[in-house]
Amino acid sequence: MSYSVGQVAGFARVTVRTLHHYDEIGLLSPSSRSHAGHRRYDDGDLDRLQRILFYRELGFPLDEVAALLDDPGTDPQEHLRRQHALLSDRIGTLQRMAAAVERAMEARTMSINLTPEEKFEVFGDFDPDEHAAEAEARWGGTDAYRESVRRAATSTKEDWQRIMGAAEDINRRLAALLEAGGSAESAPAMDLAEEHRGWLEANCYPCSYEMHVGLGEMYVADERFTAYYDAVRPGLAVFVRDAIMANAVRKA
Secondary structure, eight states, rough: OEEEEEHHHHHTOOOOOHHHHHHHTTTTOSEEOOOOOEEEHHHHHHHHHHHHHHHHTTOOHHHHHHHHHHHHHHHHHHHHHHHHHOOOOOHHHHHHHHHHHHHHHHHHTTTTOOOOHHHHHHHHOOEEEEEEEEHHHTTSHHHHHHHHHHHHHTOOOOHHHHHHHHHHOOOOOOOOHTTOOOOTTTTHHHHHHHHHHHHHHHHHHOHHHHHHHHHHHHHHSSSHHHHHHHHHSSSSSHHHHHHHHHHHHHHH
């Protein structure tokens, strides 16, 4: 079985020009050519391309990728082990950043002040006040934002911990449903979306179905919200967005 350069570009979501370049520099040369001289790639070529793209995603320059792949002392299984370790490190970094963003939002929105020591310990170079200022700039003029600030002013740290515990419980149940292969349009998923909307109404601000749908779209469009949900379970941000949409349609 062999594949054309256009087919491979489609499989890997890269451009044909990228594949031509890889061939020109000797990084990925197709195993054969058609009678007309066109590039033809076999399954082994696709395996090599997958390893190339993994390393590129991890930030390796092309010359280093070539050196790693052409090292005679390293077998394909070793490449996979190395890439798995590197990707696991990146996932850990993203999860810590998502937690940092969440805590910054928690501290600012709920009027919980962090000491300089806590900021240094949790955020490093990340500035939580800068993130909170962005939120105020985007939504500070809305009734929902003003209501959120009003409620936050009367909330204690213990209140916030209880509120966040309820949110995390909803997220865990949504993630479990996704993990089990449930549909975002199923009744259990829509019920959890409704519970999420109720959580917002009870603890943050009045949340219409229209506003809830807008929030669901933001969870996917804004990479920081996507990282927060996908740190719970990969793909959860899209699943939550779709469940929110299905619930709004059901209500309508």
